[in-house]
Amino acid sequence: MRDPRINLRSRELAAFLAFLIPGCGHFYQGRRLKAGIYFSGIVCLFFAGMILGDWQPVYSQVASLTKPGSLQMRSSDDQVRTNFSIGYAAQVLVGLPALPSLLQQSRFSSDPGSVKAFDGELQSDFVGAFRQGNVFRPVSGNITLSSGQGGMVNCSFEGVTSDGQPVEAGFSGGIKLGQKVYGSPRREVVVSSLDGIPVDGIEALELRGSISRSFSDWYQAPRDSAELDRLHGKLSRQFEIACVFTWIAGLLNLMAIWDAFDGPAYGYGDEKPEEEDEAGSSESKSKTSEG
Amino acid sequence: MPSLFYALPLAAVISLVYTTSRYELPSRIFQGASVMFVKTLFGLGLLYGVLWYFSS
Numbered sequence: 001m002r003d004p005r006i007n008l009r010s011r012e013l014a015a016f017l018a019f020l021i022p023g024c025g026h027f028y029q030g031r032r033l034k035a036g037i038y039f040s041g042i043v044c045l046f047f048a049g050m051i052l053g054d055w056q057p058v059y060s061q062v063a064s065l066t067k068p069g070s071l072q073m074r075s076s077d078d079q080v081r082t083n084f085s086i087g088y089a090a091q092v093l094v095g096l097p098a099l100p101s102l103l104q105q106s107r108f109s110s111d112p113g114s115v116k117a118f119d120g121e122l123q124s125d126f127v128g129a130f131r132q133g134n135v136f137r138p139v140s141g142n143i144t145l146s147s148g149q150g151g152m153v154n155c156s157f158e159g160v161t162s163d164g165q166p167v168e169a170g171f172s173g174g175i176k177l178g179q180k181v182y183g184s185p186r187r188e189v190v191v192s193s194l195d196g197i198p199v200d201g202i203e204a205l206e207l208r209g210s211i212s213r214s215f216s217d218w219y220q221a222p223r224d225s226a227e228l229d230r231l232h233g234k235l236s237r238q239f240e241i242a243c244v245f246t247w248i249a250g251l252l253n254l255m256a257i258w259d260a261f262d263g264p265a266y267g268y269g270d271e272k273p274e275e276e277d278e279a280g281s282s283e284s285k286s287k288t289s290e291g
Numbered sequence: 292m293p294s295l296f297y298a299l300p301l302a303a304v305i306s307l308v309y310t311t312s313r314y315e316l317p318s319r320i321f322q323g324a325s326v327m328f329v330k331t332l333f334g335l336g337l338l339y340g341v342l343w344y345f346s347s
Contacts, residue, residue, distance in 0.1 A: 003315065005315075033317055038308060041311075042308060044304070237294055248305065255312040258312065264313055265313045266313040266314055268316055
């Protein structure tokens with residue numbers, strides 16, 4: 001029996017608001033202290049997990065190609081297999097903070113794959129290597145890509161080699177850019193030159209590596225096991241702890257939603273134990289006399 | 292930071308949110324959350340001690 005001192009107002013609306021934003025349903029009901037506790041506890045726990053996990057512990061799907069190769073660099077004909085992430089079933093209960101993953105899932109499924117031409121100009125940091133056959137020269141720096149004639153791109157690179165030697169290169173060639181929406185902050189890129197690129201003692205034919213991906217294109221987007229392996233390698237146990245934090249935040253909000261819908265599970269909290277025992281025994285006596 | 296230290300804020304949040312969902316009276320909420328937090332840490336400490344003993 002619900003305590004009449006607790007005004008739940010519209011229970012369904014309160015539960016929905018509590019789902020969307022932890023504590024919001026209780027704020028709607030005027031239960032401000034509980035709203036503050038739920039909001040601060042659940043939201044802080046969720047975002048603590050996000051920070052620990054490099055903002056990548058929330059994803060609704062893990063995707064994979066049906067053939068060997070990089071998922072980012074797949075062509076539009078390649079088949080992609082997706083599996084639902086079980087952890088997301090708990091994370092989604094946090095509400096709005098975890099819902100972007102569903103939007104990203106939709107964008108990911110409609111993404112045509114790697115890009116071989118683009119318009120305009122693209123500037124980014126770059127990490128990768130110049131390649132000639134099996135010889136690599138690792139470099140890092142800044143890259144500028146602009147559209148050229150006949151589907152080619154003009155590429156300008158400025159940076160340093162792995163032993164600190166400055167490198168500059170400018171050339172035209174074909175480009176293959178990783179798909180736009182993917183759950184990694186790094187976007188793979190390969191720029192192939194028709195002529196050799198003189199770099200650090202070799203005539204490179206290819207610049208291969210990764211550039212920055214826009215936050216809105218990688219945040220909570222589906223990823224493959226290679227990206228998860230990279231995260232585990234980089235963060236180790238911290239990534240597991242981050243995921244656990246976000247799962248528990250979602251499960252705690254489930255209790256908050258229930259509280260908004262049906263009130264506190266044990267009662268107001270000022271019931272005396274003797275009165276509870278007498279109420280329980282009087283109920284059982286009346287049941288036996290009726291039987 | 293040792294992994295076990297993450298258990299402290301986690302246990303605190305779980306204790307507080309769980310007890311908040313059980314009661315309405317603020318004093319009862321904070322009292323129950325404190326007791327649950329201490330019991331949780333004690334239980335985790337005991338379990339950790341047992342595991343440490345059998346792994347050494």
